[in-house]
Amino acid sequence: MELNLVMLGPPGAGKGTQARQLRRKWNIPHISTGAMLREAVQAGTPLGRAVAVIMESGDLISDDMITRVVADRLSQSDTSTGFLLDGYPRTIPQAESLDRLIAGRAPLIIVDIVLSEAEVVRRLASRMVCAECGANAVGEGPACHDCGGALVPRADDREQVVLNRLKVYREQTEPLISYYGGRPTYCRIDGARLPDDVTTDIIAAVEHHT
Numbered sequence: 001m002e003l004n005l006v007m008l009g010p011p012g013a014g015k016g017t018q019a020r021q022l023r024r025k026w027n028i029p030h031i032s033t034g035a036m037l038r039e040a041v042q043a044g045t046p047l048g049r050a051v052a053v054i055m056e057s058g059d060l061i062s063d064d065m066i067t068r069v070v071a072d073r074l075s076q077s078d079t080s081t082g083f084l085l086d087g088y089p090r091t092i093p094q095a096e097s098l099d100r101l102i103a104g105r106a107p108l109i110i111v112d113i114v115l116s117e118a119e120v121v122r123r124l125a126s127r128m129v130c131a132e133c134g135a136n137a138v139g140e141g142p143a144c145h146d147c148g149g150a151l152v153p154r155a156d157d158r159e160q161v162v163l164n165r166l167k168v169y170r171e172q173t174e175p176l177i178s179y180y181g182g183r184p185t186y187c188r189i190d191g192a193r194l195p196d197d198v199t200t201d202i203i204a205a206v207e208h209h210t
């Protein structure tokens with residue numbers, strides 16, 4: 001069986017945190033475009049050098065560039081049992097490209113995590129991530145619960161950048177709710193609850209569609 005999931009929702013809604021739980025449950029690769037781009041920036045690859053400044057401002061990199069990255073990743077054999085896309089698509093042209101890329105494969109299940117803007121700003125102001133593996137910090141403590149790495153604020157969680165990322169979300173990504181909303185596999189999930197409760201809801205919604 002193939003399980004092809006897309007996580008939607010504003011920055012800070014918990015897409016990454018949920019994707020990490022779900023990847024363990026279903027044993028499918030978690031494909032985070034933000035994490036792939038941050039790795040490219042750190043490694044100083046041509047892609048990383050091309051996108052670093054854009055990412056720091058909270059704007060989106062071009063549809064063509066990110067779609068090439070995703071097409072390449074989805075062509076790898078570990079996606080034959082499915083994938084969990086986190087951070088892509090973020091625009092209507094990207095969603096159209098994704099539909100073309102997976103034509104003939106199992107239908108997409110869209111998990112839309114809903115969270116108010118006030119809650120997004122509150123969460124991102126205090127978010128810490130692991131400098132080593134990129135995981136979001138969970139609970140108290142100075143070190144990453146996954147790998148023991150040091151916790152640091154994310155570079156694009158500064159207030160001005162957060163406000164821009166929210167504007168970008170509203171203008172470019174929110175229209176995806178209409179794009180996907182009419183599909184029987186579109187699932188709307190309340191993200192303003194404890195992470196474990198959100199995970200339980202997502203599992204129930206996805207299993208309903210498989």
Ligand code: AMP
Pocket residue numbers: 011033034035037054055056058059060061062066086087088089090094156165
């Ligand atoms: P994220 O970790 O998903 O919030 O992504 C961090 C940053 O990477 C975004 O603010 C964008 O600059 C860039 N990025 C990630 N995914 C995409 C995408 N699908 N399209 C365009 N830019 C992206």
